[in-house]
Amino acid sequence: MKLSALRGNERVKEQLSQQERSRGLSHAYIISGHEGAGKHVLAQLLAAGMLCVSQGERPCGQCPHCLKVMKGIHPDVSTVTGPMEGKPISVDQVRALRSDAYVRPNEGERKVYLLEEADLMNASAQNAMLKLLEEGPPYAAFLLMADNAGGLLQTVRSRCEELALIPAGGADEAEGSAERLSLIKGLAGALERGGELELLEAAMSLDSKGSREELFALLDDLEVELGARAARGGNRRRLLKAAELLRELRGAARLNVNVGQLSGWLCAGMFENL
């Protein structure tokens, strides 16, 4: 996919491009991230990508569908916001959206709905949304925007692909990503070799890594690095154990365990039964 309008977030771009090539884009995404992370940019690119009629890389940015999406006037793209400032999308709005979704698209092959602040919807609105995600017409696609994906019901999350965005850091970006890479390599090395002190030190630096989304992105990349080390003939037993712990850690972090407790857990886990 052509997603260069979104700054940074290479992992998310790669995830989407791979998905489009292999099984096609999904019908439901949660786009999460803080203010300024690029949620709307990505939502627009995805909507355009779903409607674009180019045979080449999509969204092409030039076909009539892409142009209308970018101008915000495509009849098959709807943005749903709460009934008034400060109010989340209501259950009635979701029901109206459901009826609308069953009216076939006007011009495109698909209908795309952008839901603002979906994480603030109450349980009945989310449950109505869940029904739509499960039983909606095949041409309908839903982009749920959320500051915090954790505000969405687990049942809703399980029906969606999650795209967690990190704000791109301007001039500091390259430096930041170099620092991040060295953190990941340091942690993977410590997990593989496992001096207790070395690991504790490396894991402590995880705690200062800011938002939950950033932490998840970091854990994902760390798991990839562990896999690469195992493939290169590293200490497989320790690497596999570490990868397994990471998955547990991610599960725990989703359940709102304090990020600060996670590094301790990682260390303790590595020194049990080894």
Ligand SMILES: [Zn+2]
């Ligand atoms: Zn196009």
